[in-house]
Amino acid sequence: MAQSQWTPSFQIKANILKEGDSWRLQFDDSLVPGSPNSGWQQYIRNTSARFKCSGCGRSWPSNRVMVVFHMRLSNGQGVVKVRPFRQNCKTCSDAPMEKPSISPENIDILLENLVEKIRIKCYHEDLGKVNRPFVSMDVKSPHEPDHCEACMQGICTRD
Numbered sequence: 804m805a806q807s808q809w810t811p812s813f814q815i816k817a818n819i820l821k822e823g824d825s826w827r828l829q830f831d832d833s834l835v836p837g838s839p840n841s842g843w844q845q846y847i848r849n850t851s852a853r854f855k856c857s858g859c860g861r862s863w864p865s866n867r868v869m870v871v872f873h874m875r876l877s878n879g880q881g882v883v884k885v886r887p888f889r890q891n892c893k894t895c896s897d898a899p900m901e902k903p904s905i906s907p908e909n910i911d912i913l914l915e916n917l918v919e920k921i922r923i924k925c926y927h928e929d930l931g932k933v934n935r936p937f938v939s940m941d942v943k944s945p946h947e948p949d950h951c952e953a954c955m956q957g958i959c960t961r962d
Contacts (some may be wrong), residue, residue, distance in 0.1 A: 851864065
């Protein structure tokens, strides 16, 4: 899930925002859910993705991949910080947290929903719409809260 997949799509979608404003997207693994800095707005969304253990090579799908966005518009300059939450392998001991591999289609859906949230939270537009759902994967095993970074931080949707 390289930033190179996200940035061009975000720039295209952000073009519908107020003319003259510029927006940029940056990844920030230090974002704390529920604690955006003063003047920033938060949006949390789940999606599906695949993970691959860098230790044993095992891979697994998940429909409980949380992505946190913090956004701010100031003097025509908009910034969105992004943090996709990680998971680790349930079969390896001391397995490192792995970054999700989100499909281009779900990146597109996440960013489309993000731009709608920017319109609501930063431009105070009333869109009266609901988020477009992500494309889920066929997941055979239950979610593993002990191996989910978002669960550990209390923001995972475990329903």
